[in-house]
Amino acid sequence: MRTARLVRQSLRMMARSKLRSGFMMLGSLVGVAALTLVVSVGEGANRKMLATVDQIFGGSSILVFARGGGLMGGPRGEAVRLSLADAEALARELPAITDWDAQQGLPNAPVRHAEANATARVLGQTERTWNRGVTRGESFGAAAVAGSARVALVGETVVRDLFGGADPLGEEILISSVRFRVIGVLERFGTDAHGMDRDDEIVVPISTAMRRLMNADTIQAARLVVKDPAALAATAGEVTRILRERHGLTSGQPDDFVVRTSLQVQKIVVKVQRVLFLFLPLVAGVSLLAGSTVSASLMLAAVNERVGEIGLRRAVGALPADIQRQFLLETAVTALGGGLAGLLLGFVLAEMAARRFTLGNVFSWQAILLGLTAAAVTGLLAGVVPARRAARLQPAEALR
C-alpha cells in the first residue's frame, strides 16, 4: 500500500515538473543518441563495404589488373599489355573459370548534352555488365559489344547533371566529343567504400570504349568468375603462369599485371570489421561515461534544489530509504525516457548521415540493444550517488 502510494506520487510529481524531468533526461538522451548514431553508421558503413566488395568481385572471383612493366621511380616500362584476348584465353584454358568480364575506361571524361556539361567516369564493359542492372530502359547486348555500338547506360548523378532529372532515354550525349545514345539508367549504388560516387558513371560497350574513346587495344582489368571458392588460389596461380607466358616474361622480369582473389579481399574486409567492432565498444564506453556524468550532475543539482522538499518528507515520516528509492525511481524513469528519446534521435541523425553519404539501411538491432543497456547503466551510475546523498541529509539541516 505504502510503496504503491509513494511510487504513484513520485510519478505524478515528475509528470508535473516537465522541465526538470526533461533536463534530467538530457544525460542519457545525449549519451544514447551518440551511441546509436555511431553504431548505426558503423553498421551501415560495414554493409556498404560488403556491398562494394560484392559489386566488384561478385561472389567468388579473380580480378586481374593491368600494370605497366616499370617499377616505381624506375625507367618507364612497356605499355599496358593486358588484352581482351588474354581474358578470352584464360577463360578457354582454365575450366574453373565459369564466366568472365573485362573493363576499360576513362576516370574523368567530359560529357555533354545540349548545353549541359559535366565529367563522369566512363567504363567500357561487356554485355555482362559487372553485376549492375538498369532500372529504366535496357542494357546493351552481345551484338552491341561485337558491333562497337555507341550506346550508353548512365548513372543517376549523370541524369541529374546533364538532364536536370528529366528522362534521358533515347537522348544523345557526347562523351569526349563522340556521340552516344542513352538506352538505360543504371541502378543506384551511392558512394562506395572509397568515397567515390558510383552514380556519376556511364557504362558503354567495352569495344566502343577501346576503339572510339581511347584508341586502345588493351584493357584495365578482367574479372574471372570461379564458382568454386576452393579452386580460387590454384586458379590464381594458373592465371599468373598463363599471363606471364602470353606476355613473354622471362623469370627475372616482374609481372606486368596484378592478380587479386576475392578471398584476399575478404581477409581485408574481416580486418576492417575487427577494427570497427573494437572501435564500437570504445565509443559506447565514452558516450556512456559522458551521459552518466551529465545525468549525475543534473541529478545532484536536482537534489540540492530540493533539499527543502527532502527535509519536509523526512519531517512527515519518510525514511532515508524512502528518499533514496524516490530519487532512484526518478533517475530510472528519466534514464529510460531519455534513452528511448536518444534512440530515436540517434536513428534520425544516422538516417540523415546515411542519406548524405548514401550508406543505405542503418537500422541496427545492435544499436537498440546497446542503447537501452547504456540508458540503464547511465541511470544506475547517475542515480546512486545523488540518491544516497539525498537519503543522508539530516532533516533538521534540510529544513533550515
Next chain:
Amino acid sequence: MIELQGIGKTYTRPGGDAVRALDAVSLRIGRGEFVAVVGASGSGKSTLMNVLGLLDRPSDGRYLLDGQDVADLGVAELARLRNRRIGFVFQAFHLLPKTSALENVELPLLYSDRASIKGLGRRALEAVGLADRIDHRPSELSGGQQQRVAIARALVNEPDVLLADEPTGNLDTRSAGEVMALFETLHEAGRTVVLITHDPALAAHCGRIVHLEDGRIAAAREAS
C-alpha cells in the same frame, strides 16, 4: 506528555569551534497545553523545536515522550513517531509546488502505514476552512491560505502535538491573525500546540510562555 530533562545540544561549526545551542533545558508540556517558546534569534528556539520534533537528537539530557526515552529509538521508529504523533508547521510553509492542496495535505498519509487514506485529506482541509480550495496549487493560494494548507497537513494524521515554528513570519497582519485564530480554535478543541516565535505579542495568545535566552530557559510564567 513531553518531558525534557536537562537537554543540551552542542554543534560543531565547520570552522571547528563548538556552539552550545541548548543548555540544561528542562520542560514539561502536558496534553492540551498551548505553549509559546519565545526568544531572540540565536537563542536556540529552532534547535529546541528540532529536538521536540525528533528531527535532531540532543547531545545530552533525556527526552521522554509519554515516559519513553527517545534516545533508545532508531531512525525508523523516530520517523514513525514524527509521522503519527507530531505535526509540523513551518515559517516557509514547505508546500510542494505544482501540487494541489489536497495532495500536499496527503503527504504524511503516504508515509503512514494506513491501509486506506481516502477522505482524510479532505477532512483536514475542511477543518482549516479550505474545503473549496482542494484542487488549488500553492501558487494559486494566498500566503494565509498556504499556511492553512500546511496546518491541515500537520493535522491530517491526528497527531498528539502541533509544532509551529514562526508560523506567521511570512504573513501579513491579517493572515497572521487568521492563522493564530486557527491555532486557538485547535487548542480549544483539545490539541496540544507548541508555538515558537520571537514575537511576544503572538506569545500572549498562549496559555504558557517559555523564554529562551542563550540556550537556557530564562523564565516560564503562566499567562495572566
